[in-house]
Amino acid sequence: MADSRLDNSAASQCLVDGKPADTLSVLDRGLSYGDGVFETMRVAKGRIALLDYHLVRLRRGLGVLRMSADLADVVAELGAVAEQLQNGVIKLTLTRGRGQRGYAIPYPARATRICQSFAPVSYPPENAREGISLYPCETRLAVQPLLAGIKHLNRLEQVLARSEWSEPTYAEGLVRDTQGNVVECTVSNLFLLHEDHWVTPDLQYCGVQGVMRDYLIDQMQSSGQRVEVRRVGVATLRESTEVFCCNSLFGVWPVTALGDASWSIGPRTRQAQALAEQVIM
Amino acid sequence: MADSRLDNSAASQCLVDGKPADTLSVLDRGLSYGDGVFETMRVAKGRIALLDYHLVRLRRGLGVLRMSADLADVVAELGAVAEQLQNGVIKLTLTRGRGQRGYAIPYPARATRICQSFAPVSYPPENAREGISLYPCETRLAVQPLLAGIKHLNRLEQVLARSEWSEPTYAEGLVRDTQGNVVECTVSNLFLLHEDHWVTPDLQYCGVQGVMRDYLIDQMQSSGQRVEVRRVGVATLRESTEVFCCNSLFGVWPVTALGDASWSIGPRTRQAQALAEQVIM
Numbered sequence: 156m157a158d159s160r161l162d163n164s165a166a167s168q169c170l171v172d173g174k175p176a177d178t179l180s181v182l183d184r185g186l187s188y189g190d191g192v193f194e195t196m197r198v199a200k201g202r203i204a205l206l207d208y209h210l211v212r213l214r215r216g217l218g219v220l221r222m223s224a225d226l227a228d229v230v231a232e233l234g235a236v237a238e239q240l241q242n243g244v245i246k247l248t249l250t251r252g253r254g255q256r257g258y259a260i261p262y263p264a265r266a267t268r269i270c271q272s273f274a275p276v277s278y279p280p281e282n283a284r285e286g287i288s289l290y291p292c293e294t295r296l297a298v299q300p301l302l303a304g305i306k307h308l309n310r311l312e313q314v315l316a317r318s319e320w321s322e323p324t325y326a327e328g329l330v331r332d333t334q335g336n337v338v339e340c341t342v343s344n345l346f347l348l349h350e351d352h353w354v355t356p357d358l359q360y361c362g363v364q365g366v367m368r369d370y371l372i373d374q375m376q377s378s379g380q381r382v383e384v385r386r387v388g389v390a391t392l393r394e395s396t397e398v399f400c401c402n403s404l405f406g407v408w409p410v411t412a413l414g415d416a417s418w419s420i421g422p423r424t425r426q427a428q429a430l431a432e433q434v435i436m
Numbered sequence: 437m438a439d440s441r442l443d444n445s446a447a448s449q450c451l452v453d454g455k456p457a458d459t460l461s462v463l464d465r466g467l468s469y470g471d472g473v474f475e476t477m478r479v480a481k482g483r484i485a486l487l488d489y490h491l492v493r494l495r496r497g498l499g500v501l502r503m504s505a506d507l508a509d510v511v512a513e514l515g516a517v518a519e520q521l522q523n524g525v526i527k528l529t530l531t532r533g534r535g536q537r538g539y540a541i542p543y544p545a546r547a548t549r550i551c552q553s554f555a556p557v558s559y560p561p562e563n564a565r566e567g568i569s570l571y572p573c574e575t576r577l578a579v580q581p582l583l584a585g586i587k588h589l590n591r592l593e594q595v596l597a598r599s600e601w602s603e604p605t606y607a608e609g610l611v612r613d614t615q616g617n618v619v620e621c622t623v624s625n626l627f628l629l630h631e632d633h634w635v636t637p638d639l640q641y642c643g644v645q646g647v648m649r650d651y652l653i654d655q656m657q658s659s660g661q662r663v664e665v666r667r668v669g670v671a672t673l674r675e676s677t678e679v680f681c682c683n684s685l686f687g688v689w690p691v692t693a694l695g696d697a698s699w700s701i702g703p704r705t706r707q708a709q710a711l712a713e714q715v716i717m
Binding site for chain 2 (some may be wrong): 169178
């Protein structure tokens with residue numbers, strides 16, 4: 156099943172249940188139903204950035220899907236792989252493992268653990284320095300409180316949203332929900348400086364609760380900055396004075412344009428950027 | 437990766453891109469994002485029941501996901517596998533193939549085709565004869581018109597709904613949407629005899645458009661029976677005089693109970709059951 160063209164460029168190493176492998180069973184429920192969760196983590200100087208935040212989200216996802224997995228094994232493996240990789244990206248996937256045909260959860264279910272490492276991503280440095288334009292995605296996120304926030308493997312909405320543009324002019328795309336609320340970008344979360352305080356969309360109804368978002372909220376609040384988590388309409392976005400998107404791989408990118416709206420890059424965004432750089436560099 | 441305990445009981449044969457295999461690449465987007473579609477088909481006497489309906493839905497799913505796959509190859513493979521299997525179940529999965537990390541669709545994308553065959557399913561014969569009780573699932577389906585109807589690989593809602601009960605008393609579970617509408621069961625569609633005509637829930641907002649449902653609508657309409665496709669509330673379900681659920685594997689099961697509501701099995705349901713048996717036996 157191996158294809159050397161892809162192996163060199165993509166996964167420099169992959170462990171399945173702790174053993175080197177590049178395939179998994181066609182009976183795995185990760186494939187059959189997207190029945191599992193994943194975390195994409197930045198590795199810098201042999202350590203995983205924001206590991207604690209990743210583990211919190213992972214545990215929350217496992218709880219929502221009523222999956223069990225040995226997190227001590229996960230942590231040990233991540234540590235060893237990160238040390239070997241030194242710099243790059245680790246993608247950890249936990250599926251509910253193999254099953255018969257049918258949605259019913261097999262008992263006992265034994266999770267499949269897939270740990271892939273990738274070379275560092277080289278983002279254009281001007282994204283962080285000069286800001287980015289957002290593509291206004293037409294794809295809307297469904298309101299599903301049951302699955303909101305966690306990073307499960309059902310990601311067709313993101314695939315469709317990201318497929319809407321190919322022009323490199325747009326480094327990211329803005330995604331709203333089916334009720335019109337501004338939720339997030341395709342691979343990152345949003346912060347808006349509105350009436351002199353930070354606002355970030357509430358992700359109880361849809362969207363992925365990014366670890367960089369949670370880290371920044373904690374850091375901002377502990378330095379006395381007000382952060383409001385609430386439903387955000389397009390009007391609020393337009394009225395904001397600074398806008399940025401963030402994730403655990405690229406940190407913070409100021410948003411300077413979306414359609415006919417534009418924002419300048421202010422000092423508060425640069426502060427957030429510095430907070431992100433502290434953990435991902 | 438093979439596990440002989442599972443191989444005997446589950447997939448008696450599996451082809452990946454036409455070749456015998458029981459694994460696929462960990463880089464496959466079917467695993468990463470549930471980026472693909474599937475069809476589960478009943479094979480009787482060497483032929484696939486309702487093949488044309490399966491192909492119509494498959495083509496619709498590929499269109500929605502903007503995936504391309506050679507359907508002539510698919511049809512040829514299905515025919516050969518069905519002839520060899522004679523009786524049983526074929527599960528065909530088409531994913532967008534392998535890709536780098538990231539939601540953006542790789543160009544050129546080469547679909548992965550997985551064709552699994554399984555032994556015949558032995559359903560309790562009393563389900564069809566005496567009817568079944570439905571479990572009232574708490575899990576609600578999100579309203580997502582973009583993905584409604586097609587049989588994509590993002591099936592966590594069904595996994596969660598099906599995990600709500602384990603008592604064999606319930607052969608199926610009723611699933612509503614987040615707005616309270618009655619949509620379907622976990623692996624089958626619903627028909628209600630209401631004010632002397634058939635009603636089946638509109639699946640433009642969520643749910644899977646089953647091939648048995650479409651076949652029955654066509655058959656009922658061509659024999660002059662009125663079938664109304666519309667949003668269905670709980671009140672309509674309660675007021676109905678006959679209720680059944682259907683899919684392409686078990687055909688038609690009369691529904692006789694749901695919570696404190698009960699229905700008798702009438703002649704119109706037996707007619708529908710006969711129509712289903714014509715194609716799956």
